[in-house]
Amino acid sequence: MVQYSQVRFDTSFAALSDVTRRGVLEQLGRADASITDLAGKFHMTLTGMKKHVAVLEQAGLVTTEKVGRVRTCKLGLHRLEAETAWIERYRELWDARFEELDNVVEELKRKEKVDGRKKRK
Amino acid sequence: MDARRESEPTPMKNRTTVERKSEREVVVTRTFNAPARIVFEAWTKPDLIKRWWVPKSMGMSLLSCEMDVRVGGKYRFVFDASTPVAFFGRYIEVTPYSRLIWTNEESDEGAVTTVTFEEQDGKTLLAMHELYPSKEALDAAGTGSADATVETFAQLDELLVTLGAT
Numbered sequence: 171m172v173q174y175s176q177v178r179f180d181t182s183f184a185a186l187s188d189v190t191r192r193g194v195l196e197q198l199g200r201a202d203a204s205i206t207d208l209a210g211k212f213h214m215t216l217t218g219m220k221k222h223v224a225v226l227e228q229a230g231l232v233t234t235e236k237v238g239r240v241r242t243c244k245l246g247l248h249r250l251e252a253e254t255a256w257i258e259r260y261r262e263l264w265d266a267r268f269e270e271l272d273n274v275v276e277e278l279k280r281k282e283k284v285d286g287r288k289k290r291k
Numbered sequence: 292m293d294a295r296r297e298s299e300p301t302p303m304k305n306r307t308t309v310e311r312k313s314e315r316e317v318v319v320t321r322t323f324n325a326p327a328r329i330v331f332e333a334w335t336k337p338d339l340i341k342r343w344w345v346p347k348s349m350g351m352s353l354l355s356c357e358m359d360v361r362v363g364g365k366y367r368f369v370f371d372a373s374t375p376v377a378f379f380g381r382y383i384e385v386t387p388y389s390r391l392i393w394t395n396e397e398s399d400e401g402a403v404t405t406v407t408f409e410e411q412d413g414k415t416l417l418a419m420h421e422l423y424p425s426k427e428a429l430d431a432a433g434t435g436s437a438d439a440t441v442e443t444f445a446q447l448d449e450l451l452v453t454l455g456a457t
Contacts (some may be wrong), residue, residue: 256430257309263349264319264419265307270343272304274333275325282329 185229190214191222195231195245202244205234314426319419327388327410330417334391334406335360345370361385366393400428 185191190212197203197211209219223243226232230246305322312318323330333339337356345353354369360382367379377397384392389408395401402421409416423429 253311257311260317260319260432261307261309263346264309264321266346266348267343268307268321268323269304270346271330271333272323274339274342275323275329278329278332278339279325 182229182231185225185231188222188225191226194222194226194243198232198243198245202242204240204242206240208243311429312420315423315429317421317423317429317432319421321417323415323417324413325415326413327408327415330415331388331391331408335385344368360391400424400431402428402432 186195193212194208197208203211205216205219205223208214208223209216212219214222223232223234226243227234232243233246234241234243236242305324307319307321310318310320333343335358337358340358341353341356344356345351352371354371354375356366356368358364358366360366362382362385364385365379365381367377370376370378378395380394380396380401382391382393383403384390384405388410391404391406393404395404400423402423405420405422407418407420409418421429421432423432
């Protein structure tokens with residue numbers, strides 16, 4: 171997993187090494203934009219901008235969504251959202267465990283009751 | 292035959308809470324509708340822990356589970372992931388029905404876990420506290436590759452701050 175995150179980190183680093191891509195991130199920090207908007211702002215062909223966005227998307231820095239004929243770009247998860255997502259994922263794991271543990275506990279309780287009755291007889 | 296049991300309402304499911312107490316600590320709490328001795332038993336007997344530690348939603352199964360629950364005793368869980376993975380460590384405190392502390396020793400990134408069982412009116416409030424050696428280790432804990440994203444973004448945030456400062 172350390173290696174995996176290293177790869178992700180390298181990808182992010184490579185994505186940030188280009189001045190246009192840093193500009194795109196800055197732009198998306200202000201507002202979501204379509205690839206056409208971005209191409210216009212950076213005086214670039216649609217194909218050229220698509221390539222830059224693909225690199226940012228690969229690095230998880232940008233997400234895109236196509237609605238009709240327009241592909242809208244927005245910033246990827248930032249740190250706070252990522253942390254909230256972490257907590258929710260951890261909660262789901264333990265919640266699933268504890269639901270099973272409830273079943274085990276209920277069974278032990280029933281067993282204790284039955285054993286108690288037997289002892290009294 | 293047992294009409295009374297059938298009419299008993301299904302007990303409400305208790306809520307699990309997760310809180311990150313610091314960069315290196317996380318606390319999970321949950322109430323169980325049973326006395327502490329029963330909940331403690333479910334945490335300390337291999338046959339019982341096997342039945343709940345790996346819920347189906349984890350997409351893994353437990354191949355084996357050995358636990359020597361006494362101070363200094365070792366535990367070893369082997370999971371069937373894409374390749375078998377072992378988790379192991381030792382118990383450093385075992386106080387029946389109230390406290391368990393164990394270490395996790397399969398890497399330098401392992402946590403020290405403290406579980407407390409607090410009984411009140413026949414119910415048990417369970418708190419599980421995990422202390423990791425670093426923030427990165429805590430971020431990476433839990434549920435697989437998706438966590439690497441969190442770590443990446445944390446590192447990236449730091450990098451961006453550094454870049455911005457120069």
